[in-house]
Amino acid sequence: MKHVIALDVGGTGMKAALLAQDGSVLFEARRPTGREHGTDAVVTAILDFAADLADEGRSRFGCPPLAAGVAVPGTIDERNGIAVFSANLGWRDLPIRGLLGERLRGDGTDPIPVALGHDVRSGGLAEGRIGAGQGVSRFLFIALGTGIAGAIGIDGRIEAGAHGYGGEIGHVVVRPGGPPCGCGARGCLETLASASAVSRAWAAAIGDPAADAAACAEAVEAGDERALAVWHGAVDALADGIVLAQSLLDPSTVIVGGGLAEAGDTLFTPLRAAVSERLTFQMPPKVVPAMLKDTAASLGAGLLAWDLLSKEVTA
Numbered sequence: 001m002k003h004v005i006a007l008d009v010g011g012t013g014m015k016a017a018l019l020a021q022d023g024s025v026l027f028e029a030r031r032p033t034g035r036e037h038g039t040d041a042v043v044t045a046i047l048d049f050a051a052d053l054a055d056e057g058r059s060r061f062g063c064p065p066l067a068a069g070v071a072v073p074g075t076i077d078e079r080n081g082i083a084v085f086s087a088n089l090g091w092r093d094l095p096i097r098g099l100l101g102e103r104l105r106g107d108g109t110d111p112i113p114v115a116l117g118h119d120v121r122s123g124g125l126a127e128g129r130i131g132a133g134q135g136v137s138r139f140l141f142i143a144l145g146t147g148i149a150g151a152i153g154i155d156g157r158i159e160a161g162a163h164g165y166g167g168e169i170g171h172v173v174v175r176p177g178g179p180p181c182g183c184g185a186r187g188c189l190e191t192l193a194s195a196s197a198v199s200r201a202w203a204a205a206i207g208d209p210a211a212d213a214a215a216c217a218e219a220v221e222a223g224d225e226r227a228l229a230v231w232h233g234a235v236d237a238l239a240d241g242i243v244l245a246q247s248l249l250d251p252s253t254v255i256v257g258g259g260l261a262e263a264g265d266t267l268f269t270p271l272r273a274a275v276s277e278r279l280t281f282q283m284p285p286k287v288v289p290a291m292l293k294d295t296a297a298s299l300g301a302g303l304l305a306w307d308l309l310s311k312e313v314t315a
Helices: 039-061 096-103 119-130 195-206 213-221 225-249 259-263 265-278 293-314
Strands: 004-009 013-019 025-032 068-072 075-077 082-086 091-094 114-118 138-144 148-154 157-159 253-257 286-289
Touching: 004 039, 004 119, 004 293, 013 039, 013 293, 025 039, 025 293, 039 068, 039 091, 039 096, 068 096, 068 119, 068 293, 075 114, 082 096, 096 114, 114 119, 114 293, 119 138, 119 148, 119 157, 119 253, 119 293, 138 225, 138 259, 148 225, 195 213, 195 225, 195 259, 213 225, 213 259, 213 265, 225 253, 225 265, 253 265, 259 265, 265 286
Parallel strands: 004 068, 068 114, 138 253, 253 286
Antiparallel strands: 004 013, 013 025, 075 082, 082 091, 138 148, 148 157
8 A cells, every 4th residue: 555654753752654645544653752862863763763664664565655754843944854953852954854765765776755844834734634624724723732833724735934934823922021932032922821831830829840731720620719810811821822813814713732732621611712702803713622632743744745746746
């Protein structure tokens, strides 16, 4: 069966699949990145994992992968296949497309095609095509994790912007003069509504450094007033960011994923209400949970690989 390698490289772990052209998963696997051993070890782990996936495909289906897609965090140069910078993984200007292509040579002498994508934009692509955004022509995907990132979906593709920073809703300032952000600004959305921001606020509220966002959500469900104050502060900030995006982009659907979205109705019920309260002339978007959970980026990487093959056929 024809297939491609789909690989998502995270800060601590890698998620991968062998993907058929219709987006169905033929095989799945996970491994640690080994970042505690340094940048070179991470790169070796990625290449070894991809090679093992190629061997798995040959063993299962009697043929090599046609292409590979890899999604990585940080700043990337998609056109030239370079992972420019990742603070978590420690690399700079890593020619990951070339390295993977060489490692994954097909039956002939040429390297196989490799597509490089940003992890959140790849996740947004997968949600748009095979997840919560199926059939939606324009959507905004928001990932609420350690930080907040986003992806703008238009007619089955992701708009990366002129410089590759399209969708960076986490760095929209919603509270001018607010908490300092790692980007250098103050009051960015991710300093107030990310899972790490909620964890910090909840830990401070109860005096327990080990408290996290999941525990805060549980306390909200139990009616804890301190938790409700923390949670509503994050929801209000997120609603402000969504309404700003609605004014600029006018998506019909806002898809919310990431760790904080695992809270389900505890998040979505007050969030939908807060967005609705803030709208004036704007058409209200549907605010829905992501469907693909933590596999979205790897599936998106595989879809990028199939897209790359389609472009080569039509070129």
